Amino acid sequence: MTFSITILGSSSALPTPSRFSTAQALNVLERFFLIDCGEGTQIQLNKYKIRTARINHIFISHLHGDHFLGIFGLISSMNLLGRKLPLCIHGPFKLKDLINAFISTMDRGINFEIIFEPLHYNGLELIYEDEKLTIESFPLRHRVPTCGFLFREKTRLRNLKGKVIKELNIPIKSLQSIKEGNDYTDVDGRLINNKQLTIDPPKPRAYAFVSDTAKNPTIVPYINNIDLLYHEATYADEGKKRAKETGHSTARQAGEIAKKAGVGKLILGHFSNRYKNLDLLQKEAQEEFKNTELALDGKVFDIEIIGVK
Numbered sequence: 001m002t003f004s005i006t007i008l009g010s011s012s013a014l015p016t017p018s019r020f021s022t023a024q025a026l027n028v029l030e031r032f033f034l035i036d037c038g039e040g041t042q043i044q045l046n047k048y049k050i051r052t053a054r055i056n057h058i059f060i061s062h063l064h065g066d067h068f069l070g071i072f073g074l075i076s077s078m079n080l081l082g083r084k085l086p087l088c089i090h091g092p093f094k095l096k097d098l099i100n101a102f103i104s105t106m107d108r109g110i111n112f113e114i115i116f117e118p119l120h121y122n123g124l125e126l127i128y129e130d131e132k133l134t135i136e137s138f139p140l141r142h143r144v145p146t147c148g149f150l151f152r153e154k155t156r157l158r159n160l161k162g163k164v165i166k167e168l169n170i171p172i173k174s175l176q177s178i179k180e181g182n183d184y185t186d187v188d189g190r191l192i193n194n195k196q197l198t199i200d201p202p203k204p205r206a207y208a209f210v211s212d213t214a215k216n217p218t219i220v221p222y223i224n225n226i227d228l229l230y231h232e233a234t235y236a237d238e239g240k241k242r243a244k245e246t247g248h249s250t251a252r253q254a255g256e257i258a259k260k261a262g263v264g265k266l267i268l269g270h271f272s273n274r275y276k277n278l279d280l281l282q283k284e285a286q287e288e289f290k291n292t293e294l295a296l297d298g299k300v301f302d303i304e305i306i307g308v309k
Contacts, residue, residue, distance in 0.1 A: 001029055002028070002029060002030060003029070003303040004300055004301065005027075005228070005300070006024065006027075006048055006050065006298075007024055007267075007296060007298065007300075008020060008041055009041065009297060010271060010296055011271060012232075012234050012248075013273075015040060015066075018297065019296075020044055020297055021065075022038045022269065023037050023038050023041040023044065024209065025048070025055075028151060028153065031132070031133060032050065033058075033059065033151070034055050034057070035058075035061075037058060037067070037070040038069060039066070040070060042070065042073055042074045042077055044298075047298075048298060052074065052077065053085075057088045058071065058087065058090070058091075059090045059149050060090065060091030060092065061146055061147050061148065061149070061211035062144050062146035063092050063094060063145075064212065067212070071099070072099075072102045075099070075110065075114070078112070079106070079111055082111070083111065085112060086113040087112060087114050088114075089114060089116050089117070090127055090128070091116075091118070092144075093118040093119075096118070119137050121139040121145050123138065123139070124137075124150075131154070132154055133152070134151075134154065135151050136149070136152075137149055140210065140216060141214045141218075142213050142214065142248075143246065146212055148211055148219065148222075150222060151206065151208075152204060153204040153206065154204060155201060155204050157179035157180060158179050158181055158194070158198035158199065159198055159200075160175060160197065161197055164196065164197055165178075170186075170197075178198060181198075184197060203305075205227050205303045205305070206228075207228045207230070208223040208226050208228075209230050210223070210230060211232060212234075212247065213247065213248070213249060214243070214244065214247045214248065215253040215256070220257065223261045225261070225262050225263065226263050226264070227264040227303045228263070228301060228303055229257075229263040230295060231249065231267075231269075232254065232268075233253075233281055234250070235248060235249075235250045235272055236275065236280050236281050236284055237251075237252055248270075251268055251280075251281035251282070251285040252285060252287065254285055258289040258292070259288050265293065266289050266291065267292070268281060268292060269295035278294050278296075281294070
């Protein structure tokens with residue numbers, strides 16, 4: 001059951017020949033979401049064979065160009081490709097006006113509805129939910145209003161012990177109730193505890209996207225014990241002063257946040273173009289949190305299902 005993140009862009013303000021501006025494609029149980037949409041995002045989607053028709057929700061963390069300028073070209077291409085389904089965009093309120101202004105320049109408009117959902121900055125807020133997944137936003141500490149995003153699976157139904165179910169000759173009509181955690185009463189009136197009939201479902205998986213932010217320990221409760229954390233790491237230690245001035249984080253600070261939150265794995269991104277070799281950033285983060293990797297363009301991170309005994 002897929003829960004994977006494809007890195008489409010890992011550069012900060014200026015793209016480089018090998019690193020595009022920030023964007024990620026998230027696949028949760030074949031639901032596709034686009035997180036940020038820097039310049040060139042649609043090129044990367046094509047390169048990594050992610051069909052834009054499957055993306056129905058786009059999340060824009062803040063209104064700095066390297067995080068949203070690609071959305072205009074993407075909307076245009078979706079229209080040219082004949083999209084009909086609505087597209088929901090979650091982002092800062094001013095983005096709605098920018099998108100409407102862009103659409104007004106298109107001589108025939110667009111053939112699909114854009115639903116705009118403005119972000120708010122008052123703590124953890126539920127912004128999307130379906131039967132499999134919840135998505136929440138939370139405020140970060142940057143020069144303009146900025147949100148991070150938390151993607152979390154819902155707890156699945158309990159798994160049946162097939163051999164026991166067969167031995168007790170439990171009818172099919174009762175299985176859904178048992179999966180939902182209910183006990184079973186057989187034809188003789190004997191109560192059979194649910195634990196005898198099922199095993200725990202896998203642990204729900206979770207991913208957090210922490211966009212541009214100064215070091216911000218207030219987010220730790222939001223991302224506590226998640227499987228995978230993406231955290232911006234624009235600078236190495238030598239750029240700590242510049243990070244503070246611009247509302248960004250160093251790789252070491254990202255590692256400190258990951259350690260405090262007890263996450264499973266940390267991935268670093270949003271690298272300044274001053275760094276041609278990123279090994280130093282990874283090394284400094286690993287001194288605080290060992291299980292750290294680089295969110296390089298094209299890399300895919302899978303969150304595996306972990307069973308619970």
